[in-house]
Amino acid sequence: MGLVFSALIFFLFGVLFIGRILHPSFPQNHLLHYAGDSKFNIEGLIDRPPDPLEDKVRLYVRAEKIHFQGSQFPVTGNLLLTVKDKKVDLRYGDRVRFISRIYVPRPATNPGAFDYRRFLALQGIWVTAYANSAEEVLRLEEKQGNTFFHFVEGGRERIRKFIDETASPKAGGVIKALVLGERGDISREVNERFIISGVNHILSISGLHVALVAGFFFGATRFILRFFPFLLLRLNLNKTSALVAVVPVIFYLFIAGAGVAAVRSTIMVLSFLLALLLDREKDLYDALFVAAFFILIFNPAALFDMSFQLSFFAVAALLYFIPLFTEYFSFLKTWPYKSWLEEQPPWRRKMLFYLAGTLLTSTAAILGTGPLAAYYFNRISLVGFLSNLLLVPLMGFAGTLLSLLTAVLVFLSPPLANILTGLNSFILEISLTLVDLFSRIPMASRRVVTPTIPEVILIYGILVLAANLKRWKRSLPALILLGAVYGGIQIHEYIFTYYNPNLKVTFLDVGQGDAAVIQIPRGKVMVIDGGGTHDGSFDPGERIVAPYLWREKRKAVDYLVNSHPHPDHLQGLLFLLDNFKVEKVWDNGERGEEFPLVQALLEKSGGRLQTMGRGEGSREIEGVKVEFLHPPSEKEKALPFWGNDASLVLRLTYGEVSFLFCGDLEAMGEKEILKAAGNLESTVIKVPHHGSKSSSTQPFLEAVRPRYAVFTVRGGARPPLPNPAVLERYEAMGTKVLRTDRDGAITFVTDGKKLKVQPYLGKTPSLE
Known part of the structure; x- marks a missing residue:
């Protein structure tokens, strides 16, 4: 009951402060008030170590001034500046200037999606900015800010340079992750293999790494002190060892950049060392809750941070489950098992105990974090028990310790540091090979629906x-x-x-792109387009469409539809093909080298792919009529269409309610549909081509006469969409306008007669 009561107290404590953190009052000169379409010349101080990623660098800037039209204005507020360039020679304490629009991060606009605004707000960041290259960020001054942190950053830079010069590229990326907390040199492919293998936690500095460092130096100190009997007479062995272990733990904290996760992990480990110093080593739960107390005192919002939750639950699970597990294996202390163990050589007994201890530890940690991992990541690694058994000692223990010792020797003896780096690289290359092998095991990782x-x-x-x-x-x-x-x-x-008799259609907010999920009565699912970006930097299929499907308890897609092979419609569907059971794939049949994603669609779809169009006839799916209105199929021998005008246009009708999906259809395609189709009236229209001026011609709208028009657009797009003239055209007809940039995901639910509209953001439009 004490544990439950303590947990409840912490929860109430976090709830008490979370509102003030997520909804603060801002001063009049806060950067938030400058967000909009105007560009500003912003000056500020980089007050955290830069965060290098695979293809860009994030800079955390504390704003100081805005230069505008020959004047300057003092401003306040933290800003996240993303530089789309890997070669950024900026560091903590640099005063910089750059020109950018100021953006307010959007909240979660889709059910089940990641809330980026909340994520940044918990770090005290309310606005973002972007630069296309390092040359766009001008350094004004160096070495401003805290002198001690400059000293630490200088040491980190020296370690970073040494790793780049001496370690192999693959091993070097892992060494930087283990000792500096920087994962920018680890590719997405390698990171995905770690996730599948269930060992991705090794790449993020956490309580595991800090505890292993503390445990090593604690044990090493005990071992060394045993050779000095006169010291043992004067010193308490455990307390002295615990005190010595504090030094490398704090050193590791600063070398790792003193990030939020590293600070939390260090506080947790230091609380356990303090328990030893105070002769309270049996009160480990108290030490855990003391650590949580201090973390929440300085950062109450940490309670709602998933990394804190995962770390806390992992440690709590180790403390709780391992003693219980040992009870289940108490039979090993009885005959004949005890006799058998005593007959084994000492090295074999130690190996057996080590393997058993490691397996029990991994099992406890996986059980403690598994439900949360399913909730946040929709993934469970089935090989995690085995992979952690091998890779935690190799990478988590040996890799971390060698990386840390190398960091120390960089300053004391570079030749010896070079030798350790070679040994470390060898161990990490073996580890990476094992990660690759584990990730290739069939069913190594399972995607799961989101638990409530x-x-x-x-x-x-x-x-x-x-x-x-x-x-x-x-x-x-x-x-x-x-x-x-x-x-x-x-x-x-x-x-x-x-057994749900309703038709549910959700237009997801994927920015400047299309993605719609149709949940057909009695369990069938259709996905029409999956969104995407032209540079492939963001995958809406992975980040938006799949999380929504998992939240809806869906692991299969019956009909996967691509209206046309442009990236903002096709890219996200490829992730669904890899991670969901897909029965049928429909597209418009457009092929060509100018559509590189088409080849991936062909390979992943295989025999499931079928080209659809007018002339293929309609389909009846659980009472929902699916009509293919465009483009003309080969059977019709009509003039060919290409690009946007070749979009696959579908109309779904359920009772008295119909939905018209137009892809990126333009005027020529609309004219063809008017010429060939009969009655086009539809209750809801997915506006063609995001409401651009080349679509939604007056004759087409008069034929469709929709009650609702859904614009799938991104705020701040250039040129701005929807086009004002197109928007006015719909409003003049009395059509109720819904926009994903304003309303977020838009859901329609109908029983074939009544229609209910549910925007994820904003208010529900009044119904006729």
């Missing part, structure tokens, strides 16, 4: 009760009860999903 908060709580309750079957007499009935409740929820969700 009650489901997560039930899973943790089931794990706790299952672990206490030997301790608590009433744990079995309680376990059966919780299992029954959880099973009942799954049955209810299954019935609601696969």
